[in-house]
Amino acid sequence: MDRIGLREVNATGSTPRNEGTFGTGRPSHPVPRPAPLVGEGLSFTFSPPGRSRKAPAPRKFVFQDVNIQTHPDELVAIVGPTGTGKSTLLRCLGRFLAPATGRVLLQGKEITRPSSRIALIHQSIATFPWMTALENVKLALKCKDISEGESETIARRMLRLVGLQEMAQHYPKEMSGGMRQKIAIARALAAEPAVLLMDEPFVHLDELTAAALRREIYSLVFNPATTLQSVVLVSHNLHEVVELADRVLVMVGSPARIVEEVRITMPHPRSYRDPPFYEYLDHLTGRLEQPSPEVLKA
Numbered sequence: 001m002d003r004i005g006l007r008e009v010n011a012t013g014s015t016p017r018n019e020g021t022f023g024t025g026r027p028s029h030p031v032p033r034p035a036p037l038v039g040e041g042l043s044f045t046f047s048p049p050g051r052s053r054k055a056p057a058p059r060k061f062v063f064q065d066v067n068i069q070t071h072p073d074e075l076v077a078i079v080g081p082t083g084t085g086k087s088t089l090l091r092c093l094g095r096f097l098a099p100a101t102g103r104v105l106l107q108g109k110e111i112t113r114p115s116s117r118i119a120l121i122h123q124s125i126a127t128f129p130w131m132t133a134l135e136n137v138k139l140a141l142k143c144k145d146i147s148e149g150e151s152e153t154i155a156r157r158m159l160r161l162v163g164l165q166e167m168a169q170h171y172p173k174e175m176s177g178g179m180r181q182k183i184a185i186a187r188a189l190a191a192e193p194a195v196l197l198m199d200e201p202f203v204h205l206d207e208l209t210a211a212a213l214r215r216e217i218y219s220l221v222f223n224p225a226t227t228l229q230s231v232v233l234v235s236h237n238l239h240e241v242v243e244l245a246d247r248v249l250v251m252v253g254s255p256a257r258i259v260e261e262v263r264i265t266m267p268h269p270r271s272y273r274d275p276p277f278y279e280y281l282d283h284l285t286g287r288l289e290q291p292s293p294e295v296l297k298a
Helices: 086-093 133-141 148-161 177-190 207-221 238-244 275-289 293-297
Strands: 005-007 037-045 061-069 074-079 101-106 109-111 118-121 195-199 230-234 247-253 256-263
Touching: 037 086, 061 086, 061 101, 061 247, 061 256, 074 086, 074 238, 086 118, 086 195, 086 230, 118 177, 133 148, 133 177, 148 177, 177 207, 207 238, 238 275, 247 275, 256 275
Parallel strands: 074 230, 074 247, 118 195, 195 230
Antiparallel strands: 005 256, 037 061, 037 101, 101 109, 247 256
16 A cells, blocks of 8 residues: 555645656746635535525535645546535536535636636536537637637637547537547637536446546646646546546545545556556545444444
């Protein structure tokens, strides 16, 4: 287990990171850049139905006091048992849902509503069947003040980035599930986000297609042709998490909290044939199989 980078979670939900410049001969104390995405003290609760204002029900938090911070060129994964609110947390980070407490900062500035600088890829493969691949990608540019020609140029560039430039005039029904998910990724990247949120993006693909897309995804999203600075992935597939993530945040409990961070130091691309791969996998599996503190107290 000595290869596994275990860290205590500090007040910001992350471990200290060396921001020095590697191999350039420049000083090791450059001007720090703000973290791409920060969630501070996030909590979320669903209001129970059927209660009057005079007799409000006590709030039951899904998760509470969650802190998360991403770093440039980093993919962070969030794992936890079903019902810990991982997908809900992802939507709070994008401000698609309002947290009960806490705040979200995007590149150092607080946001209170969805931003075009944060893109979300859903579990379901979200393509519009009556639109061609090119039209699906151009949809992300409708709100931008750019010409039709510029919009098409950007969309074609994103299709080329995901390897689907030859499918520009084809409809989703003419494509495989993996191709349709690539269209969704190209559409997300076309909006020039700084942060990409991915909620179980491979769950509806067959294993061979999902494995092929996972092999491409890291180099795809952190390609110099994109504006992405960091990615936050929610997944139940621990093989997927170990293959892709630079850091893994473990959520357990009720209300759920981030209780552990695992830094995965294997270089990309990763193979499950490498011995450290299964050391990380075994550790994460064992951690999620442990009873939560609430169960231990019972």
